[in-house]
């Protein structure tokens with residue numbers, strides 16, 4: 001584990017932190033980087049509210065120490081959108097109105113992005129398994145599951161569109 005300064009790429013920007021090696025990533029993100037997408041819920045790795053992507057994996061930022069992340073790439077909720085367009089997963093959650101208080105949504109969205117990067121066409125059992133460790137105290141589970149299915153379908157359609165256009169332009 002790194003003992004000196006730690007360098008991470010956070011939402012595309014390389015940053016160096018000289019902090020105690022056991023500092024949780026969540027504290028760095030919220031206190032030093034003003035990235036408040038990841039939420040502090042249990043602080044024990046049990047609720048999922050603090051989730052971020054480390055490389056492409058969904059990781060709990062409240063329990064992972066900064067010293068374990070030297071040279072890694074971290075993406076938070078704020079880093080998902082491109083050109084101020086929401087990520088398709090964010091779009092799906094909005095379309096399906098999958099929120100009440102919204103506290104769990106950071107983790108739900110990050111877990112969904114990680115799932116769809118690993119498995120672009122997950123079935124119901126795979127979706128439920130990916131979200132199993134993410135708690136929603138408002139009981140919005142059915143809308144959240146619907147949003148994940150919608151995100152999957154949006155991403156499948158986005159991938160198919162360029163292929164269909166290529167096929168169409170190839171027709172003499």
Ligand code: FES
Pocket residue numbers: 039040041042043044045046047048049050051060061062063
């Ligand atoms: S705040 Fe990190 S898992 Fe609950």
Ligand code: FES
Pocket residue numbers: 098099100101102103104105135136137138139140
């Ligand atoms: S919408 Fe409130 S915790 Fe999930």
